[in-house]
Structure formats: structure tokens, C-alpha cells
Amino acid sequence: MPQHTRPRPICAHCDGFPQVAVTTGQTTPDGQRHTITADCPACHGTGHSIPVRAYVRVGK
Template sequence: MTQPTPAPRQICPNCDGHASAAITLGGRNSAGHLRTITAHCPACHGTGTRPARTAPTEVHV
């Protein structure tokens, strides 16, 4: 019996799936490591995927 295949994940159009980036601040700390911060995509909040679409709800007046 065949297994159902899951739907492919939707890649975030703003970051193309590269949701987080390490950015160097310049210089090194006392241990010799680069000082970095992590920046996340504001659209997908660092997940790299777009939220699933929801069916529009009907409003009855």
C-alpha cells in the first residue's frame, strides 16, 4: 500500500527560505571569537516558511 506524500512546504517569498542570518559586529571578544548577532526575517519570524493559507470565512449580515 502506498503512503500519502505530505504537501511541500511553502517557502517564504521575502527571504527565500534563508530565515536567519548571523551578522558580525566587527572585532573579537577576549576569547578570540567573532561578535555576532542573529537577524530573523520579519515576515516569517525565522521559520523560512510561509504560513498555510486559511479558507476565507463568510460573514453573514
Template sequence: MTQHTPPASRICPSCDGFASVAVTIGGRDPRGHLRTITAHCPVCHGTGTVTARRVREGAGA
């Protein structure tokens, strides 16, 4: 019996699925931890995926 294959997720073309990153801003705090900020992809808003575009009927050709 064949198994149902789920559709492939739509990975964001801008970040290739790596939507959030921690960037060091230099130095360490008094407790010895690196100072970091979190940056999110502006296209997918930190999810790593994008929604499918709808195809309009009668468009083109």
C-alpha cells in the same frame, strides 16, 4: 503501490527559507571569537515558512 506525497512546504518569499542569519559586527572578543548578532526574517519570524492564505468563497468574478 503508490506512496503518499506530502504537500510542499510554503517557503517564505522574503527570505527563501533562510530565516535566521548570523551577522558579524566586527572585531573579536578577548577570547578570540567573532562578535555576531542573529537577525530573523520579519515576515516569517525566523521559521522559514509562511501559512497558507485562505480562499474565500464567492470572492472575485
């Protein structure tokens, strides 16, 4: 039976690649490259943007 779920919109800032590994230029003692991970600041590493209607206004 087909599923009728709508796909979540992809983040426009990272194009769906929310985490990247950045090499620091240093090597570990066993010879591998030392890397750090960086998350997309717009989607916080999820890869999907939050629709505007998901925000809830609090107050008046």
C-alpha cells in the same frame, strides 16, 4: 509506504534562510568574531510562509 504530505511554501522574503548571523566587527576576548542573529521579519524565523487560507477572520 510513500508519504503524501504537501510541502509547506517557502518564505519569499528570505528564500528559506530565516536566520542569519551578522558580524559586528568586534572580537571576543578569546579572538573570535562577535556575531548577532537576525530573524526574517516576514516569517518570524520559521522559513515558511503562512498560506492565506490559514488566517481566520474574527468578527462579523
